[in-house]
Amino acid sequence: MDKILRTLICDGQVSLAVLETTELVNRAVEIHKTTPAASALLGGLLTCGAYIASSLKSTRGSVSLTVKAKDGDGAVSVSADADLHMRGYADGTCSHTLKCGALTVVREDGFSTRPFVGTCEILSDDISEILETYFGQSEQIPTAVALSTEFDNDGKCVWSGGVVMQLLPGASENSIWEATNVFDQFKDRDSIAGRHKVLTDAKVILEDVFRPYVSGEVSTLFPEYKCNCSEEKIRDVLASVGKAELLKICDELGEVKVHCHYCNKDYIYGRKRIEEIF
Numbered sequence: 458m459d460k461i462l463r464t465l466i467c468d469g470q471v472s473l474a475v476l477e478t479t480e481l482v483n484r485a486v487e488i489h490k491t492t493p494a495a496s497a498l499l500g501g502l503l504t505c506g507a508y509i510a511s512s513l514k515s516t517r518g519s520v521s522l523t524v525k526a527k528d529g530d531g532a533v534s535v536s537a538d539a540d541l542h543m544r545g546y547a548d549g550t551c552s553h554t555l556k557c558g559a560l561t562v563v564r565e566d567g568f569s570t571r572p573f574v575g576t577c578e579i580l581s582d583d584i585s586e587i588l589e590t591y592f593g594q595s596e597q598i599p600t601a602v603a604l605s606t607e608f609d610n611d612g613k614c615v616w617s618g619g620v621v622m623q624l625l626p627g628a629s630e631n632s633i634w635e636a637t638n639v640f641d642q643f644k645d646r647d648s649i650a651g652r653h654k655v656l657t658d659a660k661v662i663l664e665d666v667f668r669p670y671v672s673g674e675v676s677t678l679f680p681e682y683k684c685n686c687s688e689e690k691i692r693d694v695l696a697s698v699g700k701a702e703l704l705k706i707c708d709e710l711g712e713v714k715v716h717c718h719y720c721n722k723d724y725i726y727g728r729k730r731i732e733e734i735f
């Protein structure tokens with residue numbers, strides 16, 4: 458089962474999250490039938506989104522992340538709420554490099570009226586580096602990220618997850634040194650995926666690598682692919698379009714079809730159902 462384990466390490470001066478999002482990525486691939494390049498990008502971004510969502514303090518909070526390639530081939534969008542209900546989609550094949558594209562993060566913290574919008578240029582194709590750059594530039598939080606998403610030859614995700622560490626304000630030199638060391642140890646096991654037979658569980662990673670450094674309670678969160686679209690919401694959207702316009706479309710096309718990009722579901726309304734809305 459997918460999970461995110463969060464705790465403090467190094468005298469409580471560094472936050473640690475160990476993520477396991479393999480099922481989430483497989484669900485997204487299954488829904489969207491993505492190309493390998495798009496699967497990797499969507500999977501990586503869902504994992505980043507799950508991390509940011511796991512930091513939300515209010516149950517009303519939400520976050521969305523979008524990456525856009527500069528040449529226009531491939532935009533990937535992901536959104537999440539504070540319950541870690543995740544959804545996303547990939548537009549295009551994402552076959553080109555992301556470099557020189559941009560990452561935009563929109564975060565509703567659930568307390569203020571305006572969302573926080575952060576953006577950064579993408580300097581690498583590696584999702585870990587993209588997230589590090591984002592936190593450094595847009596939020597000024599020193600962050601170390603080692604996330605990976607690996608697939609077998611049939612396109613099935615065999616491992617997605619890894620580690621995100623962030624320095625808390627005022628972290629001492631000693632804690633920074635210790636945190637850097639343990640992070641390097643974790644990364645040093647070559648790619649995490651290279652060991653995925655052993656490290657396919659966030660709990661094992663926490664125990665195996667980080668246990669001696671843990672200095673706080675460990676909380677566990679469960680990310681899950683879940684779209685929040687519903688018949689009710691679609692009806693609200695259609696009501697705002699207006700009856701005359703909908704009936705016109707219905708006359709021309711035989712039906713009104715609303716497609717949800719996130720879960721790939723079609724909502725179909727014939728004449729009778731349109732009449733019912735009004």
Ligand SMILES: [Zn+2]
Pocket residue numbers: 684685686717718719720721722
């Ligand atoms: Zn949906």
